[in-house]
Amino acid sequence: MIESLELLAGGVVNAAAPALLFATFIGVLIGLMVGVLPGLGPAAGVAIMLPVAISFGGTAAIAALAGIYFGAMFGGAVTSILLGIPGDAPSVMTVIDGNAMAKKGEAGRALGMNVFASFVGGSIGIIFLALLSVPIASAALAFGPTEMTALMCFALSLVSVLGGRNMVKAFVSLFIGMWIGMIGLDPIGGPVRYTQGSIHFFDGIDFTIVAVGLFGFSAMFISLSSELRGSLQKHSFLSLMPNIADIVKCKVILVMGSIVGFFIGVIPGVGATASTMLSYGLAKKTSRNPDEFGQGAIGGVAAPEAANNASSYASMIPLFTLGIPGSATTAVLLGGLLMIGLQPGPLLFVNEPEFVWTVFGTFWTGNIMLVILTLLLTPFLASIVFVSRALLYPVVIGIVIFGVYSINYSTIDVGTALVAGIIGYLMLKLGYTPVPLILGLVLGPLLERGVRRTLISSQGDPSVFIERPISIVLLFLTIVVICMPLVKRGVRIVFTRLQASKRRLQ
Amino acid sequence: MISIKTNTIMAATTVTFAFAMSVSTAIADEKFVPDSTPTIIVPFGAGGGSDILARTIANVIDQLELLPTNIQVENHPGGSGARGYNYIAEQRGDPYTIGTVSVSFFTTPLLGSSPVDYRDFTPIAAIAMSPYIVAVPEGSDINDIADLKSRERLTTGTPGVVSDASLLSQLMQEQSGATIDAVPFDGVGEVLSAMLGGHIDFMFGNPGEIEPQLEAGTLRALAVSTDERLPSFPEVPTLEESGYDIEHVQLRGIVMPMEISDHAVSYWEDIFRQVAESDAWEEEYLNRFGDVPRFVGSEEFSGILEETNDLYARMMNELDIEQ
Numbered sequence: 001m002i003e004s005l006e007l008l009a010g011g012v013v014n015a016a017a018p019a020l021l022f023a024t025f026i027g028v029l030i031g032l033m034v035g036v037l038p039g040l041g042p043a044a045g046v047a048i049m050l051p052v053a054i055s056f057g058g059t060a061a062i063a064a065l066a067g068i069y070f071g072a073m074f075g076g077a078v079t080s081i082l083l084g085i086p087g088d089a090p091s092v093m094t095v096i097d098g099n100a101m102a103k104k105g106e107a108g109r110a111l112g113m114n115v116f117a118s119f120v121g122g123s124i125g126i127i128f129l130a131l132l133s134v135p136i137a138s139a140a141l142a143f144g145p146t147e148m149t150a151l152m153c154f155a156l157s158l159v160s161v162l163g164g165r166n167m168v169k170a171f172v173s174l175f176i177g178m179w180i181g182m183i184g185l186d187p188i189g190g191p192v193r194y195t196q197g198s199i200h201f202f203d204g205i206d207f208t209i210v211a212v213g214l215f216g217f218s219a220m221f222i223s224l225s226s227e228l229r230g231s232l233q234k235h236s237f238l239s240l241m242p243n244i245a246d247i248v249k250c251k252v253i254l255v256m257g258s259i260v261g262f263f264i265g266v267i268p269g270v271g272a273t274a275s276t277m278l279s280y281g282l283a284k285k286t287s288r289n290p291d292e293f294g295q296g297a298i299g300g301v302a303a304p305e306a307a308n309n310a311s312s313y314a315s316m317i318p319l320f321t322l323g324i325p326g327s328a329t330t331a332v333l334l335g336g337l338l339m340i341g342l343q344p345g346p347l348l349f350v351n352e353p354e355f356v357w358t359v360f361g362t363f364w365t366g367n368i369m370l371v372i373l374t375l376l377l378t379p380f381l382a383s384i385v386f387v388s389r390a391l392l393y394p395v396v397i398g399i400v401i402f403g404v405y406s407i408n409y410s411t412i413d414v415g416t417a418l419v420a421g422i423i424g425y426l427m428l429k430l431g432y433t434p435v436p437l438i439l440g441l442v443l444g445p446l447l448e449r450g451v452r453r454t455l456i457s458s459q460g461d462p463s464v465f466i467e468r469p470i471s472i473v474l475l476f477l478t479i480v481v482i483c484m485p486l487v488k489r490g491v492r493i494v495f496t497r498l499q500a501s502k503r504r505l506q
Numbered sequence: 507m508i509s510i511k512t513n514t515i516m517a518a519t520t521v522t523f524a525f526a527m528s529v530s531t532a533i534a535d536e537k538f539v540p541d542s543t544p545t546i547i548v549p550f551g552a553g554g555g556s557d558i559l560a561r562t563i564a565n566v567i568d569q570l571e572l573l574p575t576n577i578q579v580e581n582h583p584g585g586s587g588a589r590g591y592n593y594i595a596e597q598r599g600d601p602y603t604i605g606t607v608s609v610s611f612f613t614t615p616l617l618g619s620s621p622v623d624y625r626d627f628t629p630i631a632a633i634a635m636s637p638y639i640v641a642v643p644e645g646s647d648i649n650d651i652a653d654l655k656s657r658e659r660l661t662t663g664t665p666g667v668v669s670d671a672s673l674l675s676q677l678m679q680e681q682s683g684a685t686i687d688a689v690p691f692d693g694v695g696e697v698l699s700a701m702l703g704g705h706i707d708f709m710f711g712n713p714g715e716i717e718p719q720l721e722a723g724t725l726r727a728l729a730v731s732t733d734e735r736l737p738s739f740p741e742v743p744t745l746e747e748s749g750y751d752i753e754h755v756q757l758r759g760i761v762m763p764m765e766i767s768d769h770a771v772s773y774w775e776d777i778f779r780q781v782a783e784s785d786a787w788e789e790e791y792l793n794r795f796g797d798v799p800r801f802v803g804s805e806e807f808s809g810i811l812e813e814t815n816d817l818y819a820r821m822m823n824e825l826d827i828e829q
Contacts, residue, residue, distance in 0.1 A: 141703030345718020
């Protein structure tokens with residue numbers, strides 16, 4: 001344990017060499033921009049910069065690429081908070097409370113919490129990475145299709161928490177999301193589903209594009225249809241500043257979010273976005289004032305941002321200890337490792353310890369750089385609230401369209417985002433919340449894959465779900481989450497009846 | 507043969523087409539010399555296997571200064587390769603558009619989701635060969651391929667429902683009589699996790715994917731899918747030695763649009779021959795990804811494209827995937 005921390009310290013010292021600092025800085029700076037630009041996410045950012053970064057050579061190349069990844073995690077929340085448009089997939093959950101806070105005139109506080117949460121999540125992520133890499137990598141492998149199914153059931157059960165007041169509408173929204181997730185090539189059976197013969201939907205509909213439309217465009221359509229034109233909201237200068245006391249206020253949520261993010265992130269194939277959903281759901285579930293969530297609760301920013309940062313560091317573990325890319329972004333990083341002439345695999349740690357620990361060191365220096373950069377930028381970014389919407393929205397719409405287009409250089413994608421925006425507008429007008437739709441779109445495909453893969457290996461026998469320990473625990477927790485409100489209500493009814501009968505007796 | 511007009515050649519099958527080309531170029535007097543920048547189109551996103559292949563080729567061509575011009579790489583991702591391949595095919599007659607062949611080059615059209623298929627391209631060459639290795643986890647009680655054959659029921663993982671791994675597992679199932687349940691995952695990373703976590707019994711993988719695990723002793727190789735044993739794994743038998751009639755490898759192939767001149771075909775064939783035979787290629791691609799050196803010219807490659815397509819067509823028919 002102590003030895004690992006010493007190695008990490010050595011790595012940080014190596015990472016402080018000017019060339020590496022510079023490469024890391026370039027990486028985090030580009031990452032921030034990629035994150036801020038709606039639509040472009042970490043995977044696309046790292047992939048686009050791959051050829052350039054490789055020219056830095058060796059450790060600097062990987063430091064820059066990893067920096068882009070972490071920078072995007074920091075930057076994604078900026079547009080989520082200020083404009084209600086997710087900058088990338090893992091910051092979708094941040095829209096809910098972050099944007100509500102900005103509307104209340106607390107943009108600086110929300111942005112500040114993004115920085116603190118990202119820093120705490122990142123720090124916990126790096127320390128766990130240094131201490132637990134090898135044991136946790138083997139433990140993560142225990143997560144097969146069966147466990148994945150159970151985990152997804154648990155995550156989806158949190159819809160009952162996130163769905164708002166009307167359960168029926170929440171589930172309608174959820175199922176629409178799951179249906180959208182089915183469009184494209186059937187991942188298990190083979191044939192295409194619901195593509196209407198178009199090759200554009202063959203690979204399915206990119207979740208980020210839907211999220212940008214559903215949250216971003218719909219919010220703009222709503223404000224266009226209401227009488228907001230030209231009006232300036234009242235904002236004090238203080239509202240632009242981060243509030244350091246919030247760290248203490250959210251300490252439990254920050255730590256819980258980081259731990260959830262870390263352990264979900266290390267499992268290959270689940271991803272940072274799913275971890276933010278779990279983290280947010282748990283934060284709301286365990287909160288003393290769950291009704292504040294969704295109305296601009298600071299904890300609603302802390303939970304997903306701590307989780308997605310911790311998750312991004314955790315996703316490095318399978319890559320560096322086993323040579324397995326667990327996500328789209330780490331798959332590109334694996335390509336990067338190969339291109340600089342390294343052989344990622346179980347022996348990388350043994351054969352190239354200096355390289356691995358130096359790269360881990362740059363994770364730390366990158367994290368510090370991001371905190372300083374984003375804290376300095378916060379007041380300037382937050383001052384966007386002073387800009388009239390009549391001026392702001394045309395520019396934002398232009399940037400969003402550019403961001404969506406640049407994912408695949410496809411105008412069809414832009415059209416899809418606009419359609420998602422119209423759907424989001426209709427949903428808001430009819431009183432449906434779009435959050436369960438997003439949950440269904442992200443978690444539904446993972447659930448489908450989990451169930452169908454498990455049943456292929458078990459030859460159609462569903463009893464495996466209650467034969468494996470991790471799966472049993474997760475399914476039990478799912479039942480608890482679903483039944484809790486019912487039990488609570490039941491107890492309350494019984495209790496009031498008892499009191500009533502007592503009164504009658506008296 | 508030489509007197510046949512170009513149009514007639516176009517109408518003939520790809521095999522005769524390419525054959526006629528190479529014959530007619532033999533007596534050609536004027537030569538094709540590139541005067542604008544050729545582009546390698548990658549029908550997938552940056553950072554993936556096809557992208558790395560294209561960028562390495564471009565690097566090697568640059569380093570060896572094989573062209574009088576630069577060469578560039580462009581990504582056209584979308585539709586499981588359909589968008590990019592469609593784009594290449596649309597550049598009819600353009601001797602500056604180059605594409606690389608992947609599994610999706612065959613399977614996406616077979617799924618009925620692409621307006622173009624392998625017949626809409628001019629085969630140029632194949633410049634490397636990637637074999638498949640059958641592997642089990644270190645602690646598996648399957649000791650050799652005979653053990654594997656004796657099992658009645660096995661589970662394997664594939665990187666996608668239509669992939670070389672599912673083709674191979676289907677062929678093995680047909681020939682051994684065992685039932686092999688193939689679980690489709692998303693990419694080879696997930697297959698490796700499932701393998702190391704003990705959720706599947708065995709897997710197929712390229713040397714580039716499997717070699718680090720073999721070196722670390724986390725996986726054991728049982729057989730290779732080539733016709734001869736691999737120099738890097740002399741002790742691992744081929745599937746044919748083990749009693750299977752299976753030989754299937756992935757060729758790193760190069761195609762161009764239709765209707766490009768005979769001179770251009772032989773020019774590019776020659777460029778890619780020089781790439782395939784260079785030290786830079788060996789160092790930057792073959793050694794790095796565990797590929798086997800192999801050069802296949804336009805004519806032979808054209809026949810291979812057709813055979814490979816038939817193989818995938820049959821697999822998808824067996825998997826009951828509608829076309």
